[in-house]
Amino acid sequence: MRDPLHVLVLRLLLRLYPASFRRRHGDDVIASARAAAGAPGGGRPVAVLLDAAATLVRAWALSVRDTAPWLIARRAGSAFGRDARLGLRALRRRPMHGIVVVATLAVALGANAAIYTVTHSLLLDRLPYDSPERIVEVTAPPVRMVMAGGAPSWAVGAALVEHPGVEIAATYYPDASANLVADVEASRVRITQVSPTFFDVLGVQPLLGRGIGPDGATDAVLGYGIWRSAFGGDPGVLGRTIRLNGRSYHIAGVAPRGMDFPAGTQLWLSDPPVGEFFGSALGPSVVARLRPGALGVVRQALAEQADARRADSPEYAHFVHNPELIPLRAHLTQSVRLPLVVLASAAAAVLLLGCVNVAGVSLAQVAARAPELAVRRALGAGGSRLVGQLFAELTVLALLAGVLSVMLAAAAVPLLVGLLPAGTPGLDGVRPGVLTLLFTGAATVVAALVAGVPPALAGARGAGAAAHPDRMRVDERGRQRFQGVLTSVQIALAVMLVVSASLLGRSLVELRAVPLGYDTEHVLTFSVRLPWATYAGAADARRYAEEVRERLAALPGVEAVGVTDRLPLSEGMGVGGFVRRSGASQEAAVSATHLGVNDEYFHAMRIAVLAGRTFARGDDASHVVVLSRQLAQALFGDDAAVGSTVSVRRHGGEVTAVVAGVVADTRLRGVEEPMRPAVYLPLSSGWASSPAFSVRTSGSPAALAPAVRRVLSEVDATVPPSALRTTGAAVEETIAARRATAVVAILFGAASLLLALMAVYTLLAQGVVRRRREMGIRLALGATARQIEAVVVTGGLAWTVAGVVAGVLLSLAATRLLEGMLFGVAPRDPQVLAGTAAAVLIAAALASWIPARRAGRVDPAVSLRET
């Protein structure tokens, strides 16, 4: 069938339509026009064509409206692209400049990205709990004793649960552990016994199962990690029986991934607390979910109640503390918050320094390119075009640096995590994610602005002035001064960062130098927990410890095996009691830590014997004790302690014993904790259910670990060792956060100092090139090379001194942030401040000396001939 004429014309008209319209509707329009042409009336050809023409205009208008913003963006983009291409071409001529700029920015941005990644996951990431801002940990909580199944237990006090601002509260008992015997070999797991409302307070739904029921005395909820490692992530694990210290529990649920509250918990059990899981009897901790905005009123109510209790019973007023409400996130992150804030601030300072450095280097480049820019200007490039081009150049470099920095961060994050204390919650699988990319993108833009705008503006202005030689000289001097200021800023930031690094480094050195009183190199220590079911009394525990000791002593490479009821730096409270000279009044008694040890303990730990002897086999507390130096001093002063008798209050009774010897003080609780007086009693007089061992080795203690494990599993396979490590490793663990901060701060300090020195060098080297003629004239007039060198060095020194002074002032303000992280050194330690200032001045003088020497070597005969 042939189309009528108007349909053919319509076809032609359709070709003029926007392509999108043609593709979408073209065939339909023709089909309809055909159909209309076949209908009675012939489809009114003229009307159809007029309609097509009118629609043509409308279709184009619509198309432009929808696509115009893109077109504009593309136009602007192509201008930027042209600038960037020009910039890259300029860079190809000076590749070193580009490399230095990209490296500087990439390292600075990478450091920020890495620290941001870790900080975010620790301090800002979503906690796996429902509206965590409403969950609070209650210290010194109001509790009351209740009887549960015939055993005493604790419930949250009425002051808290009945307050209208409190939605729900729960008790839990942290710091407990037990020997888990599942299908695989026995392991010591961290457990927390909780009241049935515990999971409701946190707002956590178990991944599997129902969690702990209201009457589920044998209910156990597995942590995600242990479910994966010990049960292979088996979804059919519910209802299975596990044994903890010989007691049976039923798996009632699996906690979701990320749930590990209180820190490190691997298994949750129902309360009432089981005594044998604890190192010592403790009251419960309390966690509560508040109603929105109720924090203030609840805090107020608890304080008032504490006041009332103090007023009621003045004799106990001393023991009544004000309960504190600590928001969950703060509670979880309090140990790492300060180091991370310090590192994030330091990283920001490094980035600022890097940007200023790049601005300075680029400014120098702009000066070197003044002739090129002047030519462009003369050829008609407007000031804004020149600014655009210079800025585009730096933006390209900054973007390149941004991309590199993400890779650097990806490599640096695991290193950073490795430096942080093991077991910090929230560190699992931290890696740069989308937020890190966004953060780095934003930081890159800011860096490009800070680093790129000053040189771009200077370049455009300089190019304008270049047409007029006198104005150019004035401008050149202004630029030089600006570059001097930038150099001073860098020196100041570098001084601040170096001071901070020195303070943190010095703290670390001081910590390491703290005398611990025991050996940290050739001692392997571990503890065990004996289940009460199989080790009912002291005799059983003693038999176990004796067998382990004998077998360990028989291992090749073992020199001595110490047995104790409490190792240094181990968890738990330790037992204390009063000791006094026999015959002295009760008021003269001194509070001391009680430590039960065997005869080889002092030798195994290398604790120095200062006077008398240590224990021998067969000693028991009814006749001998050993005192720590501090305790001997406190009780006897300068009198001889050995041979005197003391009264030791222990287990409610009091024994009188002869002092057999005095040994060196030891740090039991931590390197930073003050030493406490200690009294050593022969272990044979009171066996604990959790004996600990210290094995002195002639070779590497770590190499002995497998043999120790084998011995233990041979003696009793259900009793695994816990914290099997060298004493040195235990010490390192306690200072891991400090070490991490110090290491990173020192890296930052070194990098910043290097950048600042580069800036000094660039500033002077440039001045020397510019003043070659002047130097030539001076030399020709009889100045010595040494005098010329002095002129150059002093010229740079002014900016350096200004920077150092500003840096010292900056440090005085900034190091207050560090106060909580320092040990054995004050935040404004004059030695550190003066030392840093002097070191930076000397380093800057050395950096100035290189260009100065070049100035002194100028050959007047050559330089005077240069135009």
Place this chain on the structure above:
Amino acid sequence: MPPRELRLTPTLFHLLLCLADAPKHGYAMMAEIEERTGGALRPGPSSLYYSLGRLEDAGLIAETDAVAATDDAHEERRRYYALLPAGRRRLKEELAMMAQVLKHARSRGIVATAR
């Protein structure tokens, strides 16, 4: 770019009205509008499809293949359009407004009352 609120021109309004009872193809709507308005409104093929495109972009109607071709078997496959819920809502609002205006006009005696 979020679609702007589409202003209903007479053609657009009549197209929505056409689709209120059943999905239809372009030519059927063209004929229906002409008949309903007594030839006062005669959208040509170009503006018809231009209008349908705009309604479709605004999310008021959509192409549908739910209708079997009931027309002559030798006809080319035709595109059917159907009213979307948003289109039906929009049509109702428009009609309600018209009714309101008409009621107002009648109460003032501008237009004769309905028989």
